Amino acid sequence: MPSPVTRSFLRTLKSRNVRANVPSVSEATAELLAGLVAEYGISSLLELGTAHGYSTVWLASAVSESFEKHAGAVPSVITVDFSKPSYEAAIANVAGAGFSNIVTHVFADALAYVPTLAGQEFDAVFLDAEKRSTAKLFSLAWPLVRKGGWMVVDDVVKFKNKMEDFYALLAERKIPYEIVMTDPDDGVMVFRK
Ligand SMILES: C[S@@+](CC[C@H](N)C(=O)[O-])C[C@H]1O[C@@H](n2cnc3c(N)ncnc32)[C@H](O)[C@@H]1O
Numbered sequence: 001m002p003s004p005v006t007r008s009f010l011r012t013l014k015s016r017n018v019r020a021n022v023p024s025v026s027e028a029t030a031e032l033l034a035g036l037v038a039e040y041g042i043s044s045l046l047e048l049g050t051a052h053g054y055s056t057v058w059l060a061s062a063v064s065e066s067f068e069k070h071a072g073a074v075p076s077v078i079t080v081d082f083s084k085p086s087y088e089a090a091i092a093n094v095a096g097a098g099f100s101n102i103v104t105h106v107f108a109d110a111l112a113y114v115p116t117l118a119g120q121e122f123d124a125v126f127l128d129a130e131k132r133s134t135a136k137l138f139s140l141a142w143p144l145v146r147k148g149g150w151m152v153v154d155d156v157v158k159f160k161n162k163m164e165d166f167y168a169l170l171a172e173r174k175i176p177y178e179i180v181m182t183d184p185d186d187g188v189m190v191f192r193k
Pocket of ligand 1: 083
């Protein structure tokens, strides 16, 4: 879990996001992500949907801690957003938290960027972009998850109405998942490959 300094940074960033109406995962969802990283020694992560980097800082902190504990592979987080102001804000926030060395910021539409990663493998993908693109992004990113790796998709309860094609795709391809209700009104979908 994040160090006291990182926790305090995250608390401040969360308050700023709330005040400025910038979306970010709930603390409970962030803890679930960090818990997965810690438990399974995840070191390479792809995040689709950065916003101002709140979840990115959580993920970078978790992979960095996991690296120190398990002396595993060099930690890396690639995070993608197609909003220039968000991309720039995230760069500043990740640097402020001290994780620039771990995080690669990509300013791109994930629908166009993810196919350029073909052939690379990630321990985990966190999908938190435009909800109506979830089915397409899942189809593009799922092949990049290594065998035994993880995919987590945010907002699958609250925005289920925007993800009908995603739920249909999962049913059609018989891909098993678990919904974890991290918040009273919402949850994340967790996949293990
Ligand atoms: C819910 S916010 C991400 C919140 C962030 N994960 C956090 O918890 O701090 C969604 C972000 O995804 C970005 N986004 C949506 N669709 C995208 C796409 N197709 N490609 C890249 N970024 C996208 C939006 O610009 C927005 O900043």
